[in-house]
Every structure is written in structure tokens, then in C-alpha cells.
Amino acid sequence: xxxxxxxxxxxxxxxxxxxxxxxxxxxxxxxxxxxxxxxxxxxxxxxxxxxxxxxxxxxxxxxxxxxxxxxxxxxxxxxxxxxxxxxxxxxxxxxxxxxxxxxxxxxxxxxxxxxxxxxxxxxxxxxxxxxxxxxxxxxxxxxxxxxxxxxxxxxxxxxxxxxxxxxxxxxxxxxxxxxxxxxxxxxxxxxxxxxxxxxxxxxxxxxxxxxxxxxxxxxxxxxxxxxxxxxxxxxxxxxxxxxxxxxxxxxxxxx
Numbered sequence: 001x002x003x004x005x006x007x008x009x010x011x012x013x014x015x016x017x018x019x020x021x022x023x024x025x026x027x028x029x030x031x032x033x034x035x036x037x038x039x040x041x042x043x044x045x046x047x048x049x050x051x052x053x054x055x056x057x058x059x060x061x062x063x064x065x066x067x068x069x070x071x072x073x074x075x076x077x078x079x080x081x082x083x084x085x086x087x088x089x090x091x092x093x094x095x096x097x098x099x100x101x102x103x104x105x106x107x108x109x110x111x112x113x114x115x116x117x118x119x120x121x122x123x124x125x126x127x128x129x130x131x132x133x134x135x136x137x138x139x140x141x142x143x144x145x146x147x148x149x150x151x152x153x154x155x156x157x158x159x160x161x162x163x164x165x166x167x168x169x170x171x172x173x174x175x176x177x178x179x180x181x182x183x184x185x186x187x188x189x190x191x192x193x194x195x196x197x198x199x200x201x202x203x204x205x206x207x208x209x210x211x212x213x214x215x216x217x218x219x220x221x222x223x224x225x226x227x228x229x230x231x232x233x234x235x236x237x238x239x240x241x242x243x244x245x246x247x248x249x250x251x252x253x254x255x
Contacts, residue, residue: 022171053120055090107132115199144157146214163206166202
């Protein structure tokens with residue numbers, strides 16, 4: 001389960017005691033999840049799951065399978081075979097970051113119901129208040145991820161029209177997005193609206209064309225800022241009390 005870590009690879013199954021419910025629901029839309037009891041997302045067991053556009057949307061580029069159960073699917077190309085293990089490349093895998101226009105947005109009460117009508121690879125599906133009576137599918141425009149850290153990600157994109165920059169990483173409250181013209185400094189950054197899109201992912205919204213831009217996503221929840229401020233006040237308080245103690249006892253030490 002953890003072998004991918006050795007090679008710096010990301011595994012859509014995950015292996016953690018804390019799995020966000022939104023991600024578990026997303027994976028349930030591909031196939032039922034029976035391994036949550038063991039703190040993990042289960043592997044694909046039904047060959048029909050390979051047809052799911054949600055698998056492509058995750059950017060899952062490779063599938064590892066036992067040789068005794070070969071995959072016969074036109075979108076999956078065999079790239080490795082050692083007699084016991086087969087590795088297939090998913091030729092439909094989406095880029096990790098891409099742009100879609102605002103006109104492709106679908107506002108729905110339920111993501112699971114929306115994907116029965118709309119292809120999430122060609123639409124931005126939002127489960128928040130909004131209206132777009134005539135959502136039109138669009139071809140995603142790839143963006144380039146240039147920096148990836150645990151709490152920060154940078155992506156270069158070309159925003160030729162109002163739209164969404166979507167990153168195929170799980171969204172969570174506390175993520176913020178900032179945009180600047182390509183090559184500009186920090187002073188030219190401006191904050192963008194950010195939302196949970198397509199059931200799991202982070203999306204930054206551009207309400208006007210912006211041209212070549214760099215977008216910086218940063219995880220900075222209010223709880224972290226409040227905690228840092230409270231820690232600062234506590235340290236100031238300790239320093240003050242320490243100063244008072246030294247001041248009160250210093251004259252005695254000089255006698």
C-alpha cells in the first residue's frame with residue numbers, strides 16, 4: 001500500500017486514518033467502498049470502473065494489475081509486464097491542473113446526480129448557490145504546476161476568457177488562491193474566489209480575462225492564524241512575567 005511513496009508517486013487509494021468524507025463520496029461515485037473500515041480507499045475491483053470519467057478527472061495516469069486479470073480496454077495501454085504484474089497507462093487521464101470557461105459551470109444540489117447528465121471533464125460542477133441555465137461543455141486547457149509543497153501550490157495558466165482554474169487536489173476549507181501576471185512580483189497579487197468543484201477539487205474563479213498568470217494556492221485556515229496569534233500573546237505574556245520577576249529580584253541579588 002505504501003510502496004508508491006518510495007518512488008514519489010501519488011496513489012488515489014490513499015492510506016490514512018483521516019479520509020475526508022467528500023473524497024470517500026467521490027470514490028463511491030466510481031464504485032462502492034468497502035475498505036473504509038481499514039482506513040483506506042479500496043482498489044478498483046470492477047472492470048467497469050475504468051469507464052468512469054471521475055477516474056480520468058483524478059489524473060490517475062497508471063493502473064497496476066495482476067497479470068492473472070489483464071485489462072482489455074481501448075483507453076488503457078500496457079506499458080509494463082514482468083509476468084506477474086501489469087502496468088497500464090490511462091490515455092484519457094486529465095492534467096493535474098486545467099482551465100474551463102465560466103459558461104461550462106453547472107450548479108447542482110447533488111454532484112452524484114449532476115454527473116449522470118454532465119461530463120465533469122468538460123464541465124465545472126458546483127454544489128453551491130448559482131445559476132447558469134445553459135451550461136455548455138468545453139475542452140479543458142492544460143495549466144502547468146511549477147511549485148508543489150504540503151501547504152502551497154503554484155500553477156501557470158493562460159486565462160483568455162472568464163473561467164475556472166482547477167487543480168486536481170482535494171479542496172478543504174482554509175485554502176486560498178492568489179493570482180499575479182506571469183513574472184510579476186508579490187505586490188501585484190490579488191486574491192481570487194475559491195470553491196469546491198467537481199465533487200472534490202480546488203477551483204479558482206476568474207471573472208474577467210487575465211492573460212498569462214501565475215496562481216498561488218495556499219492552505220491558511222483561520223484556526224492556524226488564530227492559533228499563531230494566541231501563541232504570540234502567550235509568549236509576550238511569559239516574557240513580561242519573566243521581566244517582572246527579574247526586576248523584582250535583581251535588587252536583592254545586589255545586596
